[in-house]
Amino acid sequence: MQLPGTTLLVIDDDAAIRERVANSLEESGFNVLQAGLAADGLALLGRQRPDLVLCDLQIADMSGFELLRQITELDPDMPVIVSSAAGSMGDVVEALRLGASDYLIKPADAPVIEHAVRRSLDRASLRLENQRIRERLERVNRELELHLKELKDDQAAGRQVQLNMLPASPWNSGEYRLEHRIIPSLYLSGDFVDYFRVSDTQLGFYLADVSGHGASSAFVTVLLKFMTTRLMYEQRKQDVAGPVAFKPSDVLGHINRSLIACKLGKHVTMLGGVIDEAAQTLTYSIGGHLPLPVLFAEGEARYLQGKGRPVGLFDDASYEDHTIDLPPRFSLTLCSDGVLDCLEGTTLREKEQRLPTRVAEAGGEMRRFMERLGLDPSRPMPDDISVLVLSRNPA
Missing domain, CATH: 3.60.40.10 (PPM-type phosphatase domain)
Structure with missing residues (x-):
């Protein structure tokens, strides 16, 4: 079971597919938000801040690539899984270039979708932890540089005292x-x-x-x-x-x-x-x-x-x-x-x-x-x- 509190957003204008995907993910322990239009999905993203987004590349009110671009602009660290019935290699490359964390060919089975979701969440969690470690190291390095400067200044003063003696x-x-x-x-x-x-x-x-x-x-x-x-x-x-x-x-x-x-x-x-x-x-x-x-x-x-x-x-x-x-x-x-x-x-x-x-x-x-x-x-x-x-x- 997924840890409680993990929220996903599914954006797909095909209600039947959207409901099926949402239900299977909820059975796996996720909290799932749904949107039938890109605009509604972007509004939910701004209000709810889910942990991951699943979106279709063929959606009624907006190009899927444009939707992906806007999602990554709103939150560069947000993992986004895109899906498409077309499945052309060009679409895959473009989606990954725009920041997608994974690409699924529709229709995808529930276990495949869940595996992709968990893998993307794990990658995002690892990336976030690496970022925190990097920030912590940068902070420690800044503090160390400050302490080293203070130590050098203290030693310079001590050296001057010793020379004067x-x-x-x-x-x-x-x-x-x-x-x-x-x-x-x-x-x-x-x-x-x-x-x-x-x-x-x-x-x-x-x-x-x-x-x-x-x-x-x-x-x-x-x-x-x-x-x-x-x-x-x-x-x-x-x-x-x-x-x-x-x-x-x-x-x-x-x-x-x-x-x-x-x-x-x-x-x-x-x-x-x-x-x-x-x-x-x-x-x-x-x-x-x-x-x-x-x-x-x-x-x-x-x-x-x-x-x-x-x-x-x-x-x-x-x-x-x-x-x-x-x-x-x-x-x-x-x-x-x-x-x-x-x-x-x-x-x-x-x-x-x-x-x-x-x-x-x-x-x-x-x-x-x-x-x-x-x-x-x-x-x-x-x-x-x-x-x-x-x-x-x-x-």
Whole structure:
């Protein structure tokens, strides 16, 4: 049985045939409207809006083709089955060209008519559902484009904030020169570097690699900037004059406690250091970061030693300070682990062994080091990449 509420309109000036067709369709569960003239059928179509029309091509007051044309103009989605006793191929082609969904040769048996009706209704229903899906997809695409634009605008604003937080590159302070390069894998970077003057005789710096990528990781870099700046401000309040007790291990411990308290689900590998210009020493601390810093002096490059847990994961994590004497001329290269993807080798150990060689080949210089690794800031990378080079070349 047809679902209730399906209404058909039969237009035929032969009353006997019209009644017979209407009765058979009503027995099959359809609601059937009847019209003996084309004008009456068009009026019913306007008032009742049936689900399908059956009409004869030979009708008294109007050409069947003209009737078909007017029906499709009133409702382009209306399925129309035409019937004709003539059954010429030319009539069939013309009827289908004008929008008929099917063509029947009179007299047609009741099962044939019912099959044609159900097939045309199914096609119309499928066409309508496809149209709804298409409209829904178009609406979703418009909304997606809008959201993507908003996201892009948000990321552009976030990127600008992140760029504004980064220090100048290069930056010269006394005999020391610091410069950095950051290449994000996405629009925003989870890598961050900073360097600053702690006191008249102290320079501080750090490189951090936040877990993950994108906006959530970039947000943590904002926190890092805030936490280190706040900690340095608090230390300066206590030490009004002279060197400040700004220990790298204390910085890592403070950030570790703060990230755990924030419950962001993010951790950081980082390393930081303070140069004492008066004593010509470097004090540094490692927070689970690889690769380790590479010191280049007198034509040779070697890793500095040290280890420590990642920052923001373990409540009981502690960090150790390491102090070394600085050569008169040197460079110190700090990299995020994304740099290791640019080195030859099948294992992490092989890649790490090659890094000091690349630093030595570059003479500890940023530009040459980037060239040696084939790093291009305009080319997307599989991971965030950051490089910080600190050098001392007295006149």
